[in-house]
Amino acid sequence: MSASRLRIASYNLQKCVGLDLRRRPDRSLKVIEGLGADVVVLQEADKRLPPRPAALPHGMIEDDGWQIVPVGTGGHRPGASIGWHGNAMLIRPSVKVLTTAHLDLPGLEPRGAIRVDLETEIGPMRVIGLHLGLIRRHRLLQVAAIMRCLRELPHLPTVMAGDFNEWGSMMPLDTMAQGLRFLPGVPSFPAARPVARLDRFALSDDLTALDQGVYLGKPARVASDHLPVWADIVTTA
Numbered sequence: 001m002s003a004s005r006l007r008i009a010s011y012n013l014q015k016c017v018g019l020d021l022r023r024r025p026d027r028s029l030k031v032i033e034g035l036g037a038d039v040v041v042l043q044e045a046d047k048r049l050p051p052r053p054a055a056l057p058h059g060m061i062e063d064d065g066w067q068i069v070p071v072g073t074g075g076h077r078p079g080a081s082i083g084w085h086g087n088a089m090l091i092r093p094s095v096k097v098l099t100t101a102h103l104d105l106p107g108l109e110p111r112g113a114i115r116v117d118l119e120t121e122i123g124p125m126r127v128i129g130l131h132l133g134l135i136r137r138h139r140l141l142q143v144a145a146i147m148r149c150l151r152e153l154p155h156l157p158t159v160m161a162g163d164f165n166e167w168g169s170m171m172p173l174d175t176m177a178q179g180l181r182f183l184p185g186v187p188s189f190p191a192a193r194p195v196a197r198l199d200r201f202a203l204s205d206d207l208t209a210l211d212q213g214v215y216l217g218k219p220a221r222v223a224s225d226h227l228p229v230w231a232d233i234v235t236t237a
Contacts, residue, residue, distance in 0.1 A: 004122070004234060005122065005210060005232045005233065005234050006038050006039065006120050006121060006122045006125070006232070006233055006234075007035070007036060007037045007038050007039075007230055007231070007232050007233075008037060008038065008039045008040075008041070008127070008159055008161060008201070008230065008231055008233060009032075009035045009037035009039070009040045009041070009215075009228050009229065009230040009231075010040075010041045010042075010043070010129075010161040010162055010163070010199050010200075010201065010228065010229050010230075011028075011031070011032065011035075011040060011041070011042055011043070011199075011224070011226065011228035011229075012042075012043040012044050012131070012163045012198075012199060012224060012225075012226035013028050013042055013043065013044050013045055013055060013056060013224055014044050014224040014225050014226065015044050015045075015046070015047055015055040016028045016055040016056055016223075016224075017055075017224075018219075018222045018223045018224060019191065019192060019221075019222045019224075019225060020222055023055070024223065025055060025056045025057060025060055026060065027219050027222075027223045028056060028223050028224065029056070029060055029061070029064055030219060030223075031215065031217070031219065031220045031223050031224075031228060032064075032066075032090070032228070033064060034215060034217045034220070035215055035228055035230055036230075037092075037230055038091065038092050038094060038095055038120065038121075039089065039090070039091050039092075039095060039118065039120075039127060040066075040089065040090040040091075040228075041087070041088075041089055041127065041129040041161040041162055042056070042082075042083065042086075042087065042088040042089065042090065042129070043086055043087055043129075043130075043131040043162055043163045044086045044131070045082055045083050045086055045087070045088035046081045046082065046083060046086050046088075052081045052086070053080065053081065054080060054081055054082045056082060056088075058080070058082065061082070061090060065092070065093070066090040066091070066092065067090065067091050067092070067093065067095075067097075068082050068088065068089075068090060069088070069089040069090070069091060069097055069100060069114075069116050070097075070100060071083055071084050071087070071088065071089060071100050071101075071102050071114040071116065071129075072084040072088075072102060072114075083114065083129075084102035084112045084113075084114050085102075085104075085105075085110060085111055085112030085113075085131070086112075086131060087102075087112060087113060087114045087129045087130060087131055087162065088114070088129070089114060089116055089127065089129055091118065094120075094121055095118050095119070095120050095121075096118065096119040096120075097116060097117075097118060097119075098117040098118060098119055098124065099116070099117045100114070100115065100116050100117075101114070101115045101116075102114045102115070103115070103145065103146070103149055105130075105132075105133075105141075105142040105145055105146070106138065106141045106142060106145055107133045107135070107138035107141060107142060108133075108135070108138065109133050109134065109138070111131065111132065111133050111138075111142060113128055113129065113130040113142075113146055113162075114128070114129045114130075115127075115128055115149070116129070117156060122233070122234055122235050123157065123235055124156050124157070125156060125157050125158070125159065125207075126150075126153075126156040126157065126158040126159070127158075127159050127160075127161060128146060128150075128158065128159070128160040128161065128162075129161055129162050130142070130146065130160065130161075130162035130163075130164075131162050131163045131165070132162070132163065132164050132165045132166070133165065134165055136166070136168075136172065139164065139165060139166065139173060140172060140173065140176050143173055143176045143177050144176050146160070146177075147176065147177060147178065147179070150179075157204055157206045157207045157235060158179075158180065158203070158204040158207070159201060159202070159203055159204075159207065159233065160177065160180055160201065160202040160203075161200070161201050161202075162199070162200075163198055163199050163226065164198060164199070164200050165198055166197075166198065166200075167196050167198070170182050170185075170200075174202075177202055179204060179205070180202040180203060180204055181202060181203060181205070182200055182201070182202045183200060183201045183202070183203065183209055183212055183231060184197075184212075185197035185199075185200045185201075185212075185229075186212065186213060186214045186229060187214065188214050188226055188227040188228070188229050189225065189226050189227070190225050190226075191220065191221050191222070191223075191224060191225050191226055191227045192221055194214065194227055198226070199226060199227075199228070199229045200229070201229070201231045203233065205236070206235055206236050207233050207234070207235060207236065208233065208234055208235075208236050209231045209232065209233050210232045210233070210234060211231070211232045212229065212230065212231040212232070213229070213230055214227045214228070214229050214230075215227060215228045215229070215230060
């Protein structure tokens with residue numbers, strides 16, 4: 001991307017298990033590469049059971065020229081988690097990490113979110129990566145918890161990105177996310193015939209999306225049950 005904009009993407013990897021029930025991290029990385037993104041927020045980047053080893057191996061990621069943002073406790077041990085509750089973030093060398101944090105989210109299911117402050121070619125930016133719960137009441141509580149965290153921090157232009165698991169109206173979540181506005185979204189689930197706009201972005205008022213879309217390049221329709229989504233964003237004057 002040019003220096004005037006930044007492309008951010010969100011992708012639920014489904015632990016790199018495709019619709020053919022084969023675990024193919026190389027296939028997942030091919031999809032990620034095709035996005036042409038500067039920042040990629042991932043969900044289900046680790047396997048399900050403790051110690052939640054990485055579904056997308058460290059070495060393969062780094063060999064493809066990505067940096068893994070250190071948001072969890074796994075470090076660089078072989079096979080260790082690359083994220084927190086399955087949420088992870090990859091960045092290109094032009095993007096620099098300023099600070100990172102993670103937080104647990106309320107609800108019956110174990111859920112978490114990651115927060116990364118970045119220096120990018122369009123300026124400093126805060127990215128929240130998340131994967132919300134299956135029950136709407138819990139999703140509202142989870143967004144409220146994230147917003148409380150943001151209010152305690154110095155302001156930065158902010159993107160909230162991930163799998164919101166919301167099949168219906170976004171109005172309840174939009175109301176809860178005061179200070180952020182959701183992009184309209186594009187159908188991304190299920191990958192074979194997408195109808196639901198589960199994967200989304202929300203932006204603070206000092207950011208604008210020039211364009212957004214869903215990635216349909218091969219092998220995206222078989223690599224996961226979600227298609228990745230992307231948005232080209234700029235800072236507002």
